[in-house]
Amino acid sequence: MEATTGSFAVKKGLAQMLKGGVIMDVVTPEHAKIAEEAGACAVMALERVPADIRANGGVARMSDPELILRIMDSVTIPVMAKCRIGHFVEAQILEAIGVDYIDESEVLTPADEEHHILKHNFNVPFVCGCRNIGEALRRIGEGAAMIRTKGEAGTGDVVEAVRHARTVIGAIRQLQTMGDEELMAFAKNNGAPYELVKETKELGRLPVVNFAAGGVATPADAALMMQLGVDGVFVGSGIFKSGDPAKRAAAIVKAVTHYQDASILAEVSKNLGEAMVGRNVSQMPEGEKIASRGW
Amino acid sequence: MKIGVLALQGDFAEHIVMLKRIGVEAAEVRLPAHLNDLDGLIMPGGESTTIGKLAVAYRLMDPLREFGRQKAIWGTCAGAIFLSKDVRRDQPLLGIMDITVQRNAFGRQVNSFEVDLDIPELKAATGSDAPYHTVFIRAPLIETVNGDAKIISQLPDGRIVAARQGKLLATSFHPELTRDERFHQYFVSLCR
Numbered sequence: 001m002e003a004t005t006g007s008f009a010v011k012k013g014l015a016q017m018l019k020g021g022v023i024m025d026v027v028t029p030e031h032a033k034i035a036e037e038a039g040a041c042a043v044m045a046l047e048r049v050p051a052d053i054r055a056n057g058g059v060a061r062m063s064d065p066e067l068i069l070r071i072m073d074s075v076t077i078p079v080m081a082k083c084r085i086g087h088f089v090e091a092q093i094l095e096a097i098g099v100d101y102i103d104e105s106e107v108l109t110p111a112d113e114e115h116h117i118l119k120h121n122f123n124v125p126f127v128c129g130c131r132n133i134g135e136a137l138r139r140i141g142e143g144a145a146m147i148r149t150k151g152e153a154g155t156g157d158v159v160e161a162v163r164h165a166r167t168v169i170g171a172i173r174q175l176q177t178m179g180d181e182e183l184m185a186f187a188k189n190n191g192a193p194y195e196l197v198k199e200t201k202e203l204g205r206l207p208v209v210n211f212a213a214g215g216v217a218t219p220a221d222a223a224l225m226m227q228l229g230v231d232g233v234f235v236g237s238g239i240f241k242s243g244d245p246a247k248r249a250a251a252i253v254k255a256v257t258h259y260q261d262a263s264i265l266a267e268v269s270k271n272l273g274e275a276m277v278g279r280n281v282s283q284m285p286e287g288e289k290i291a292s293r294g295w
Numbered sequence: 296m297k298i299g300v301l302a303l304q305g306d307f308a309e310h311i312v313m314l315k316r317i318g319v320e321a322a323e324v325r326l327p328a329h330l331n332d333l334d335g336l337i338m339p340g341g342e343s344t345t346i347g348k349l350a351v352a353y354r355l356m357d358p359l360r361e362f363g364r365q366k367a368i369w370g371t372c373a374g375a376i377f378l379s380k381d382v383r384r385d386q387p388l389l390g391i392m393d394i395t396v397q398r399n400a401f402g403r404q405v406n407s408f409e410v411d412l413d414i415p416e417l418k419a420a421t422g423s424d425a426p427y428h429t430v431f432i433r434a435p436l437i438e439t440v441n442g443d444a445k446i447i448s449q450l451p452d453g454r455i456v457a458a459r460q461g462k463l464l465a466t467s468f469h470p471e472l473t474r475d476e477r478f479h480q481y482f483v484s485l486c487r
Binding site: 002003004006010016017018036037072076077095101254256 | 384472
């Protein structure tokens with residue numbers, strides 16, 4: 001009757017508890033309390049939201065552990081924090097201070113342009129971004145216990161999140177129509193671990209929870225992603241870069257619960273004030289896009 | 296037999312999969328009208344603050360209390376918190392089960408764990424002697440069990456992780472994250 005901690009089941013399990021919920025970026029304990037009060041199922045603690053990371057330029061790194069700890073002390077819901085792609089020491093630090101989930105995130109400047117963190121080495125669970133099924137299954141192969149679309153963070157433009165969710169979900173549909181003898185070629189063509197390809201086909205979904213992220217700014221955006229088939233939604237800059245964060249946050253929480261009920265969606269979309277200004281991804285220079293970070 | 300699963304937030308889909316596997320019809324509950332025609336209700340794991348706020352916003356509090364006076368309700372983790380009378384914090388609770396709960400009692404996520412437990416009442420209900428594999432995720436503890444409520448399961452050190460009061464059932468752990476259907480079968484027996 002020995003208790004086991006850090007198993008893949010408990011890592012994946014916390015993500016399952018977050019399903020049907022909204023995870024919000026917060027940069028202060030006050031923001032965290034607003035998010036919790038609005039019904040967020042978790043918060044992402046960081047020094048700058050992605051829109052400000054874009055505006056600031058320079059190298060974006062893990063946030064100050066002191067800030068993350070103050071946010072952890074201010075709320076009872078789970079607290080996530082970001083480390084750079086491949087920066088396993090930032091991850092060790094985040095694990096040491098006790099964050100509930102680590103986002104190995106393309107929003108920060110990558111520390112390794114070839115390798116991601118071997119996430120099986122940690123007791124704390126990881127979430128990673130993806131644009132397609134190959135990326136998703138490679139990250140799960142490395143130990144990610146939760147996946148999110150990359151979208152294009154800090155833009156308020158949902159188009160890339162839609163593209164990535166449709167790409168992943170479309171590939172899963174395609175897998176289910178394939179014969180078992182076709183799976184090895186699928187694994188090869190997508191750069192995805194064969195066993196995980198098989199498991200995905202059997203389950204008819206990714207083997208871990210899959211959220212949308214990167215550009216969600218309105219209740220309608222959130223419900224759109226839910227109707228496309230994701231399990232929940234991350235909102236980064238969309239809340240605290242808007243005119244009335246508390247109201248918008250609560251509206252997005254309700255929209256994710258009632259994502260199929262258009263009359264409730266209409267009700268919660270009323271009088272939210274200004275949405276974040278936003279940047280049109282199709283007019284952005286390639287070099288400014290961050291979704292291509294990660295390998 | 297038709298059992299509802301409160302679908303405001305959390306792992307309600309996992310409960311629905313388990314119910315279907317044991318041949319029980321399942322329905323998602325998001326609004327008061329969805330409680331009609333149900334024989335029982337499961338309140339899933341998730342974030343209890345989120346679930347509570349949404350239950351208040353969509354006027355589910357009194358209909359859920361009324362449901363619990365007549366029919367079976369099972370709360371897992373966040374659902375158990377929601378059933379309880381007191382968690383020593385200001386958050387919406389149904390308060391229909393005579394237990395007090397401590398949230399996040401084992402610490403943060405790195406302290407989440409799995410362990411096999413012997414649960415005598417489960418053995419009696421399902422006729423199976425095998426130990427039950429329990430999964431605890433940022434789990435609450437049941438601190439006190441009062442009135443008509445009874446202890447159903449304890450950790451080896453005596454801490455309480457499941458309780459029942461008539462047709463109301465509370466578990467700190469998540470049978471919906473396992474492939475063992477016995478706990479769902481046991482709950483179905485309470486719905487009859």
